[in-house]
Structure formats: C-alpha cells, structure tokens
Amino acid sequence: MPKRENISMSVIRRLPRYYRFLTQLREKGITRISSTELSAKLGLTASQIRQDLNCFGGFGQQGYGYIVEQLCKEIGNILGLQNGYKAILIGAGNLGQAIASHMSFDADGFLLTGIFDSSPFKIGNKINGIEVSDMSTLEAFCARVKPVMAILCVPREAVDALSDRLYAIGIRCFWNFSHYDIAVKYPDAIVENVHLNDSLMTLCYQIKSASPQA
Amino acid sequence: MPKRENISMSVIRRLPRYYRFLTQLREKGITRISSTELSAKLGLTASQIRQDLNCFGGFGQQGYGYIVEQLCKEIGNILGLQNGYKAILIGAGNLGQAIASHMSFDADGFLLTGIFDSSPFKIGNKINGIEVSDMSTLEAFCARVKPVMAILCVPREAVDALSDRLYAIGIRCFWNFSHYDIAVKYPDAIVENVHLNDSLMTLCYQIKSASPQA
DNA sequence: TAGATTGTTAATCGATTAACAATC
C-alpha cells in the first residue's frame, strides 16, 4: 500500500534504473534478490535502496529479501508504465526520426500517436508506421486525439514559439531535445530537457580533469 | 586563476547550462549580466550561481556583475571545449546515425574520427562525411588514431562484450546510449549513461502524479 | 529457534541558501 507523501525527485530518478535491472534479472530467471545484492550491482548502498523502495510501501520480506517479479511489477505501477499516455513528436529530422523509430514508447508508458514537420520533403513519409503530418494540421489533430505529451526535436530557434503553441493547445508535458531550456516559462508544465550537448560537455570536463596535465 | 579542490559533480553538471545560456546572451549582443539576472533566467538562486562560479575563480566584478564574453570563455576553458578529444561511434543504426549527424562535436570538445558497424548494409555508407567502417578494423584504427572516447549506440545485448573490447584497446571514456549501465564494471572509466528510456519513464511518473486520480 | 534481511529511526554528510563584508 502506497505511502506517498513528498517523494523527492532523486528517488524517482532511480526508479527506472531499478526497474530496468529487475527486468534483466527476471529475464535471467532470478526470482529473489536482497537489497545488498542489488546495491552491489547498481553501485548504491543497500540502505538507500531499502529507503527508496519504502517510500512507496513494504515490498520486501524480512529475512528473505525481495521477489523480483513482484518488485518489478510494483515499480512499473509506481511509474505508471501501463498508462499509455498519448504523445506526439514534432520535428522529423535526424534526431526526431531516430527517437520515433528507436524508442519503445509502449514499454515506457507512452503511445506515439503522431509525427509533425513543416518540410514538404518530410510530410507524407512513414516513420515506424506513422505518417509525418503537416504542422498546419497540429491543432486539428490534437483536438481530436488529445495527446498529453509532446516530444520536441526541432532546432533551438523554433522551440520558443512551438512550445507556446503547444501550451495553448493544452499540452503540459514536454520531452525536449532542443538545445534550449523551456522549464522556466511554464510553471505548471512537466518538462524533461534532454541536453545531449550538456552531457558531452560534462564528459569533456571529466576527460580533461583525469588527464595528467590537468 | 583556478582554485580546484574537490568540485562536486552537481556543480559540473550546471556548467554547460551556464555556458549555453551565456552563448545565447552573447549572440544577442548582451555584454553584462549579474548573478541575480542569471538566476531568474535559469531558475536557480543567485547565491548558487556565485558559489558555482567561485569554485573556479573570481570571474565577476564587485558592484558590476559578470562580463558575458569573458565568463563564457572562462567556462568554455573550464569544460575544456577547445580540446577536440578524438571520439569514435559504434553502431550506425537509427540512433547512431542521428547522433553522428545531429551533434556538433567540435563545439562540445570532441572530434568524431570514426564510425563502426558490423552490418554489411551499413559498412561503406557515409554519415556526415565519415564512412562507416567494419567492426573488424576497430583495433587497427584505434592503434593508429588513438581515440579517447567511444559512443555506444549498440543494442543492450552487445554492450557488455563491446565495452570490454574497447577497454582492452585502452578506451576509458564511454558515452553510452544503450539500455544498460556500464559504470560499475570499470572503476577507472569515465561513463556517461544516456538512458532515454529512464527519462521517458520519469516523465510518465510525473504525468501520473499530476493527474487528478493519482 | 537461529539466521537473515527488511523497515525505520537516528546520525552524518553534502549541497543549497542566506547573510554580509569586501570592493568595484
């Protein structure tokens, strides 16, 4: 039974890792695991794992550990992965195409319902079974399908106007791949900025710091 | 002049955001900014920004603020963006192709020197001017070019063996896009796991938590 | 029962924020 008070974002961000690892254990046919074993594999402390899981309920059995199958399901439920939230993707360039075809949205709680672009070279193409629609049909589509999440794969310059347009349509959740932060603009929006450039720069710093001359 | 004792990773992870934002200011021709203005734009506290920057030196002028141009350059130097570390990319599938063609490696401190795949359908193709090489030529290529970083865009099942192979060649830095954590295996390696699935699941949780019935 | 491992509270650690003296 969930406890749910104020669960911190740092706990939430660890849940997918637990889930991913438990899925792998399940595939291997492992049925039982202790917090100590888990901690060794994930590079965390056993304490932290028990603490994290206990935010949501007592999923373990004292003296025994956790049942992989059950824990995996529980975490999936906590994350809401069975919900199939409707998503649209804007920008069918390199990255947009890769995201649309590479990700397993259904396994992660979403359903990709539409892809939009403004380029005549893109419109009409099929990506992973979904036809790329003209940006001008965005409002009509959203009124009909009512997606809750938008994946932004457009250039930096376009994001500002685009997010305003999507916000006006009623979309409050953004998965943003552009090199631009949209978090501050809409206080009631859920934003996940995936800044691949930031990630690269962080790596660059670490290499530099690890190098002898540094 | 740098101070450099033990700078925490949370500080480092904010540097690219500062850098990105300052670049934008510079483009707009803005020459001066205070920590208070920056904090408002980035959704941080002014205190934190001053604290962060002071880990590396006193880049500001009391009573005046920070000179955009200068601060931008300083942060670029701290990150080491001018270093052009040699990188290779393994796996020329959807995501690999997108990463190779979409990212501006040189702006982020790297130089993409090679792309590898084992599929005959991929080998020989050109992506962003770089020909896809046969995986069997990996060792010879690395002995010659000596890349320091590997971008992993291969399926989950392949990562384990691949990272061992790369580690044996001498590569200690991994930008990993597969759904598999490689951090724990090599204690002396620099690993940046980009788990797009985890990011999606986190969004899923947040939508669920924000929904009325939750 | 004895052994093991969780659930949970208390202690520690680190990161963020607040405050203010230094100084441009």
Place this chain on the structure above:
DNA sequence: TAGATTGTTAATCGATTAACAATC
C-alpha cells in the same frame, strides 16, 4: 562618495548512510 554586486563564510536544508529493532 553612494550604490551595486561580488566573493565568501555561516546557517539551513535535504539526501545519504548507519544502526538496529522488528519479523519472516
């Protein structure tokens, strides 16, 4: 000089770790 804003120390807050009682 007066006003503004940094650099830096001290206070607070939150997250992680340690410890142990509960219990399977």
